[in-house]
Amino acid sequence: MPHHRATSAWRYWSKVAFDGPIPLVRGVTGRCHVWTRATNEKGYGTFWLGRTVKAYRYGYELAFGPIPAGLDVDHRCRNRACVRPSHLRAVTHRVNLLASTNHAALRAAQTHCMRGHAFDAENTIRAKNNTRKCRTCKRAADRAARTTTPERTAA
Numbered sequence: 001m002p003h004h005r006a007t008s009a010w011r012y013w014s015k016v017a018f019d020g021p022i023p024l025v026r027g028v029t030g031r032c033h034v035w036t037r038a039t040n041e042k043g044y045g046t047f048w049l050g051r052t053v054k055a056y057r058y059g060y061e062l063a064f065g066p067i068p069a070g071l072d073v074d075h076r077c078r079n080r081a082c083v084r085p086s087h088l089r090a091v092t093h094r095v096n097l098l099a100s101t102n103h104a105a106l107r108a109a110q111t112h113c114m115r116g117h118a119f120d121a122e123n124t125i126r127a128k129n130n131t132r133k134c135r136t137c138k139r140a141a142d143r144a145a146r147t148t149t150p151e152r153t154a155a
C-alpha cells in the first residue's frame with residue numbers, strides 16, 4: 001500500500017498530549033507537546049511508519065520539511081518526550097552534544113514532571129540514583145496496575 005502522508009500525520013498527532021510542562025529554558029515558549037506512546041530506551045518517542053522512526057524527528061519533518069543532511073534535531077526544551085516543532089531545531093552534531101551536557105543540570109532545576117505535576121516536597125520521590133520521580137504519576141500507574149489484577153478481598 002502506498003504511503004499516505006496525510007493519514008500518517010493524523011495518526012501521529014493523535015498520539016501527542018498538548019498540555020505538557022512549560023520548559024524552564026530561556027527563549028523556549030509554550031508547553032511541551034508530549035509523546036504518549038512507545039519510547040525507546042533513551043526516552044525518545046518512537047512512531048511506526050513502515051519502520052520505526054523517532055517521533056520528534058518525524059514531527060520536525062512534518063512541520064519544516066526534511067532534516068538537512070548531516071544535522072541532528074535538538075530539543076531546545078531538553079524534554080526528550082517533547083515533539084513540539086517550535087521546541088525543536090536542526091543543529092550540527094557538535095552543538096547537540098554541547099547542549100546535552102547541560103541537560104542533567106537543567107533536569108535538576110525542573111520544577112515539574114514530564115506530565116506537568118509539580119516537584120514539590122509532597123509530590124517528589126527521591127530515587128537512589130539521585131533522580132526524582134513524580135508521586136502523582138506513580139500513584140496513577142499503580143492504580144492502573146491494580147485495576148488489571150483480580151480484586152483482593154478486604155481484611
Ligand SMILES: [Zn+2]
Binds near residue numbers: 031
Ligand atoms: Zn518541549
Ligand SMILES: [Zn+2]
Binds near residue numbers: 113136138
Ligand atoms: Zn507527574
